[in-house]
Amino acid sequence: MDYRELYKTAQQIIQNAYAPYSNFKVGAALLTKSGEVFTGVNVENSAYGATICAEQTALVKAASEGYREFDAIAVASSGGEVSPCGICRQFLFEFGDDIKVITGEDEDHIKVTQIKDLLPNGFRLK
Numbered sequence: 001m002d003y004r005e006l007y008k009t010a011q012q013i014i015q016n017a018y019a020p021y022s023n024f025k026v027g028a029a030l031l032t033k034s035g036e037v038f039t040g041v042n043v044e045n046s047a048y049g050a051t052i053c054a055e056q057t058a059l060v061k062a063a064s065e066g067y068r069e070f071d072a073i074a075v076a077s078s079g080g081e082v083s084p085c086g087i088c089r090q091f092l093f094e095f096g097d098d099i100k101v102i103t104g105e106d107e108d109h110i111k112v113t114q115i116k117d118l119l120p121n122g123f124r125l126k
């Protein structure tokens, strides 16, 4: 799947976001190196700190199915262009320096960056 398609997949899943408090709906689509795609949305909670982001949902779905190698993640929102929050950057960095992060205003204006550029000197235990 190309990155434009990956971005469109992230847009399509936005409708499943559970965001009754912020009303800011986010969708993510994570592409594994072997070609599988895992989607995710933000899931908010009455205890706001228990909220999880769309990127984390996608990554947890993939990791819990045994995937560890990722090519790219696309992120889209109901509120325009969005870039992964700090915790999501760390979450992604765990699995590789060069995971591409696909963002943009729409599918015709996507931007491709690498996680190591969004999180310089990211933390790792190993």
Ligand code: THU
Pocket (backbone or CB within 6 Å): 019, 022, 024, 025, 026, 041, 042, 043, 044, 051, 052, 053, 054, 055, 082, 083, 084, 085, 088
């Ligand atoms: N959110 C994400 O899902 N991903 C991000 O990278 C930024 C923030 C969600 C969390 C919360 O449900 C809403 O956006 C507003 O912060």
